[in-house]
Amino acid sequence: MTSLIPRIPGIDFDGFGKQLGYLEVEHSDNENDAAVIPSPIAVIRGGRGPTVLLTAGTHGDEYEGQVLLQELIRSLGPDDLDGRLIILPALNISAVREGRRVSEVDGVNLNRALPGRKDGGPAQQIASIVAEDLIPMADYVIDIHSGGSASEYVPSAFVYLGPTEELWAEKISAVEAFNVPYSVVVKPMLKAGSISSAADRAGVPMISAELGGCGTVSLPILARARKGLRSLLAHWGVLRNGSRTPREPVRWVELGAGSAVRSTMAGLMEPLVELGQSVSAGDVVARVHSVEELDRPAKDFHAPLGGVVAVVRHPALVNVGTTLVNIAVDHGTTPPKGDHATS
Known part of the structure; x- marks a missing residue:
């Protein structure tokens, strides 16, 4: 993998420090001819340790993850890390701007679109970048969701079973480190086009999260997840001074x-x-x-x-x-x- 990705201009993925940029998602419509929809990305590297890919805003009306990842970008620098964070806090930027699960730009559910298409619409292009460029660089992945405007979940890690004993063991340890009250488990490869399934196919340990919902932000859930996210990054060996607070038992539901x-x-x-x-x-x-x-x-x-x-x-x-x-x-x-x- 080259350190420069044409669809993510200006970011040197092998470089040290903090870099801020955008995915260049091409889109032509009635108002714009060959315009670019810029989906923001931050890359922070402070050592040669593991790489963690963090995404939120996969659905635009799910807000806790967007807040958490924006905070992470602002609060962490290279000196805080033993590895590399690749952070996309508003992955489907069109849906985020609209505050909708899927964007009216293309009507595509990004979390059903992987592996995507380079020559497709905006969500298909983002899906292609995630599946082809970003997941292969990652040692671990977390994609943060909530129930959005339509529903509310118990605050939980959300994990696909398997697909191998080794990956399942990695997921269990990650869930325990993330340490929100519940872990919701579903069958292996539940949705073929999801980020979770793409990570499973690539053999990369991944957990998702469902943090409340109702189209708003829950302060208690946000506070618990904020601690849990730093604990998880420490567990994965990328954050130098992660939280060492006592963990509470996680309730596993399926x-x-x-x-x-x-x-x-x-x-x-x-x-x-x-x-x-x-x-x-x-x-x-x-x-x-x-x-x-x-x-x-x-x-x-x-x-x-x-x-x-x-x-x-x-x-x-x-x-x-x-x-x-x-x-x-x-x-x-x-x-x-x-x-x-x-x-």
Whole structure:
């Protein structure tokens, strides 16, 4: 890998110090002929240790990660590091500018677009840079999300099982170092076009994160994740003076094919459970009220399995097919294991 990447001009990835620049994402529309959409990037290097790729703003309405990575860029310098940080705090810059999950520029979900296309639209180009240029340089990756405007998650690391025993062990240790209250586990390669799947295919240890949601910033979650991020960077050997505060047990929960409770009625959702609440199979977890049909009874929706309420929808207005809540199997403080991790 050359130290200079044409699609990231002005950044010498082998250079020491702090460099700030942009991905050059080409886009031509009715207002701009061959314009460039600049997605910001910071590269900070203070030694020849490991490289960590950090991304946020993959979805534009998810804010905790954007705040955390902006803080990291401003607060860290080369003297703080034994390796290299590659930080993209507003990865899908068009969606970030709009405050939307996906941008109206192309309507593409960046976290479903990898490996992307060099000659594609803006999100496809960003996906290509991440998959082809940045992940191959990284020893570790973290992509920070939240529930966005549509939902709220328990504050959690979010990890794909496997795909090998070695990578799964690396992920478990990273989750424990990040040390937010929950770890949400999903099946291997859950979404083929995600950053997590791209890292798994490249054999690079990666965790994601889901830090609240509701289209806002939670101060308690932000404070916990701020400590956790520095702890994780110290664990990965790139931050020299990481936090040594005592770790709290992480609660491991697993989302699967039967976790989602989806509405079969359009109307207004009344949530009947709280995030993190334990439920039994059959418990009523949400109720939908018709908007126009005043004589139509409200409809109750039930937990398909016992576990923990891991995700709750935020906007009250729902349609047929809208996910109301997600119930996760509770593994307590023991990470799941088994034939999902195969070498």
